[in-house]
Amino acid sequence: MFRRGWFLPIAAALGFTFLYAPIVSLVIFSFNENRLVTVWSGFSFKWYGELFRDPQMLNAAWLSLQIAALSASIALVLGTLAAVALVRFRRFRGRTLFSGMVSAPLVMPDVITGLALLLLFVAMESFIGWPRGRGMLTIVIAHSTFCMAYVCVVVQSRLSDFDRSLEEAAMDLGASPVRTFFDITLPIIAPALVSGWLLGFTLSLDDLVIASFVSGPGSSTLPMVIFSKVKLGVSPDVNALATIIIGIVATGVLIATIIQLRTKPKKARA
Amino acid sequence: MTATHDPTIPPPRRLKPWNAVERGLAKVGISGRMLVLFAPALWLLIFFLVPLAVVFGISLATKQFGRPPYSALLSTEDGTVQLTLHLSNYIRIFTDNLYVAAYLSSIRIAAISTVITLLVGYPMAYAIARADDRWRNILLMLVILPFFTSFLLRVYALTGFMRGNGVINQLLGLFGIEPLVMMQTDFAVYVGIVYTYLPFMILPLYTTLVKLDVSLFEASADLGGRPMRTFLSITLPLSLPGIIAGSMLVFIPAIGEFVIPSLLGGPETLMIGRVLWDEFFTAANWPRAAAVAVAMLVVVVVPIMLMQRAQSAVVEK
Numbered sequence: 407m408f409r410r411g412w413f414l415p416i417a418a419a420l421g422f423t424f425l426y427a428p429i430v431s432l433v434i435f436s437f438n439e440n441r442l443v444t445v446w447s448g449f450s451f452k453w454y455g456e457l458f459r460d461p462q463m464l465n466a467a468w469l470s471l472q473i474a475a476l477s478a479s480i481a482l483v484l485g486t487l488a489a490v491a492l493v494r495f496r497r498f499r500g501r502t503l504f505s506g507m508v509s510a511p512l513v514m515p516d517v518i519t520g521l522a523l524l525l526l527f528v529a530m531e532s533f534i535g536w537p538r539g540r541g542m543l544t545i546v547i548a549h550s551t552f553c554m555a556y557v558c559v560v561v562q563s564r565l566s567d568f569d570r571s572l573e574e575a576a577m578d579l580g581a582s583p584v585r586t587f588f589d590i591t592l593p594i595i596a597p598a599l600v601s602g603w604l605l606g607f608t609l610s611l612d613d614l615v616i617a618s619f620v621s622g623p624g625s626s627t628l629p630m631v632i633f634s635k636v637k638l639g640v641s642p643d644v645n646a647l648a649t650i651i652i653g654i655v656a657t658g659v660l661i662a663t664i665i666q667l668r669t670k671p672k673k674a675r676a
Numbered sequence: 677m678t679a680t681h682d683p684t685i686p687p688p689r690r691l692k693p694w695n696a697v698e699r700g701l702a703k704v705g706i707s708g709r710m711l712v713l714f715a716p717a718l719w720l721l722i723f724f725l726v727p728l729a730v731v732f733g734i735s736l737a738t739k740q741f742g743r744p745p746y747s748a749l750l751s752t753e754d755g756t757v758q759l760t761l762h763l764s765n766y767i768r769i770f771t772d773n774l775y776v777a778a779y780l781s782s783i784r785i786a787a788i789s790t791v792i793t794l795l796v797g798y799p800m801a802y803a804i805a806r807a808d809d810r811w812r813n814i815l816l817m818l819v820i821l822p823f824f825t826s827f828l829l830r831v832y833a834l835t836g837f838m839r840g841n842g843v844i845n846q847l848l849g850l851f852g853i854e855p856l857v858m859m860q861t862d863f864a865v866y867v868g869i870v871y872t873y874l875p876f877m878i879l880p881l882y883t884t885l886v887k888l889d890v891s892l893f894e895a896s897a898d899l900g901g902r903p904m905r906t907f908l909s910i911t912l913p914l915s916l917p918g919i920i921a922g923s924m925l926v927f928i929p930a931i932g933e934f935v936i937p938s939l940l941g942g943p944e945t946l947m948i949g950r951v952l953w954d955e956f957f958t959a960a961n962w963p964r965a966a967a968v969a970v971a972m973l974v975v976v977v978v979p980i981m982l983m984q985r986a987q988s989a990v991v992e993k
Contacts, residue, residue: 411903413799414802414803414806417800417803418799418800418804418815421796421799421800422800422815424871424874425819425822425871425874426818426822427837428830428833428834428837428843428871429822429825429830429833431843432829432833432836435836442841445841484715484716484719485716487712487713487715488717490712491709491713494709495709495712495713498713500717504713504717505984506984507724507725508716508720509984510724510980512925513924513925513928513929513976513979513983514976515929515931515932515949515972516929516932516949517949517952517953517969517972518731518932518969518973519727521731521956521966521969522727522731522969523727525731525734525966526726526727528744529730529744547723548723550723551720551723551724554716554719554720605824612826612827612828614828614935618957619956629826629828632829633828633935636828636832636835636939637938637939644832645836647829648826648829648832648833651825651826651829652825652829655821655824655825656821658824659817659821659824660817663813663814663817666813667813
């Protein structure tokens with residue numbers, strides 16, 4: 407399997423163990439009956455039941471899902487437009503500034519993004535009276551902004567390695583640029599759009615720091631609730647929640663990989 | 677997708693209104709491409725660039741009671757507009773040992789963690805790049821999977837692992853080894869950063885390593901180069917863009933990290949992200965928090981530019 411003796415396989419195996427051991431132990435202990443997370447006293451679904459009876463947790467989860475879906479969708483549109491501009495428009499005024507603005511949110515520390523947006527929202531409210539207060543709307547705006555950078559990177563890589571002659575053929579046959587985009591370009595970059603949206607969705611669902619800055623009273627997202635619980639100490643229902651999330655994500659990624667593996671050989675032959 | 681088009685309407689007719697709009701806009705000097713550019717550019721201007729300017733502005737104000745809790749920069753008095761700028765926040769940051777120490781220790785923690793992540797991630801990325809096709813996709817999926825699971829929950833998983841009565845200490849107990857104190861130390865913060873940022877290191881490294889031409893290694897081996905020599909004089913230099921990109925993707929966010937030091941670190945683990953958080957949420961000193969953010973931005977700008985250069989180098993290849 408590997409060309410270079412024993413070092414690489416062992417290093418890789420250790421690395422993957424490091425990545426997965428904590429997650430596996432978290433999943434195992436979510437089925438632990440004992441309140442002390444690390445002392446095993448029997449198999450039980452108790453904490454899952456507890457989780458679904460906790461209104462604070464459920465409300466936060468629902469709010470987070472709504473925010474994630476909205477932010478991912480806005481980010482998808484804006485990120486795709488930005489990617490098209492960066493890949494297709496070779497030269498335009500302010501290109502350096504534009505590409506800098508698009509990719510900087512990728513590495514901007516969360517505390518800065520959060521604080522900056524909060525200060526903006528407060529300043530805007532006192533100058534133009536919008537947005538009135540802070541809550542779901544402000545979180546969606548903040549999340550869309552940083553998710554857009556991720557969508558743009560994903561779509562950009564797909565756009566830059568596809569065969570442009572397909573588009574040229576469509577235009578030669580009389581299709582307008584807009585029609586070409588919807589009939590040719592969009593179906594081709596669709597996989598990138600799907601993964602871009604999913605990436606935005608999970609990033610938004612995951613964010614604690616930015617949401618803490620820009621949310622208002624009564625709009626606590628799921629990570630904010632989890633953080634306050636975890637800060638107070640161990641809570642087995644967080645293990646249960648983590649197991650559910652990991653289960654959903656693992657299934658999703660697995661399905662995506664299988665689809666990718668099935669479609670790839672066909673394209674290579676074509 | 678194509679099934680939704682009504683075949684009875686000839687395409688040229690449908691295009692006419694669009695063409696007219698396009699021609700109309702072209703007369704005023706607006707092309708279709710400008711519209712594509714306009715929406716994301718405007719959004720980023722308002723919600724990314726302007727906020728940074730606002731942070732800079734408010735860092736020059738002082739804390740006061742009321743809403744908003746900072747002094748106004750511009751005030752009108754007897755018909756004259758007055759601009760009041762306070763440098764007190766910056767003076768405080770540069771003279772108070774707490775802030776200086778927090779900056780230095782953030783950079784130190786981020787740098788050490790980045791080196792460890794590189795040392796752990798490089799062999800993994802190399803192994804994935806050299807694996808045969810079927811394995812490669814599975815291994816890549818295994819790298820990406822944790823990235824999609826919640827960051828917060830992964831840090832939480834580590835606390836369960838390293839706690840005093842956690843999994844590691846229970847395992848050590850089986851061999852009769854005394855439990856180790858790992859939580860609430862700088863060591864836990866290093867482990868946390870390496871653990872959560874590892875995929876960010878592996879993916880760019882993998883992208884550069886997988887593109888390397890295998891015939892280069894064969895040529896080197898044919899010419900008598902030992903594996904180590906081949907690695908040092910061919911593989912390593914050629915994978916430099918990946919090393920830079922991966923390192924920056926770990927180093928920059930790690931400097932401003934808040935969740936990891938606050939859940940895994942002890943009270944003496946000083947990191948600037950945590951200082952900013954406390955300044956804002958605990959002390960409610962918005963201008964001071966803004967000044968801390970501006971100073972952090974200055975620290976982070978050089979690595980960001982380095983990363984963009986490395987990134988464009990990867991894209992060009």
